[in-house]
Amino acid sequence: MGKRSGSPCKTNHHGKEKPSRNISHHTLLKCLTFEKNFSQKMFRLLFCIALVLGPMQSFSQPTQQMRKDFTTAFSKGNTDALHPYFKGFVNMNIPGEKGFYSQSKSRWLLEDFFREHKVSAFALKESGFSGDNYYFIGLYTSGTRQWNVYFVFSPGKNGYQVQQIDIEKNEK
Secondary structure, three states, rough: OOEEOOOOOHHHHOOOOOOOOOOHHHHHEEEEEEEEHHHHHHHHHHHHHHHHHHHHHHHHHHHHHHHHHHHHHHHHHHHHHHHHHOOOOOEEEOOEEEEEEEOOOOOOHHHHHHHHHHOEEEEEEEEEEEOOOOEEEEEEEEOOEEEEEEEEEEEEOOEEEEEEEEEEEEOO
């Protein structure tokens, strides 16, 4: 049972402080003040940690939903799950098309790709941040043919939006 540095209180075998039996009123007040200050410091520390980690959690929630929507769209060969992310012009490079297209035209081109190449399998290979942008890399299979799929989402006023779509034939 030793004294903790800076505290007039003794520490029991559980590491908790408690006033000794033979202490003065003044020492008891010091002990209680120390515990109060320690609690306030712990609260401040936890509050700062929450401030730092809070935005990270809010970043992970949209990206988890985007991952689910992206995987759903390519697994089913249907753009409905991606509809909320088509908010502006999209840079597209897909079989037969290359350029900047409006949100409706880019969605239509992706739907056309799905119609021409019915999905038989899809696997998400990688995802992550590149600067402020979030990307997905997947492998789309239709029959015996495979395509590498690259999607880039950028942050916008109303959440993430599709910025770039590349679908390239896998020559393996």
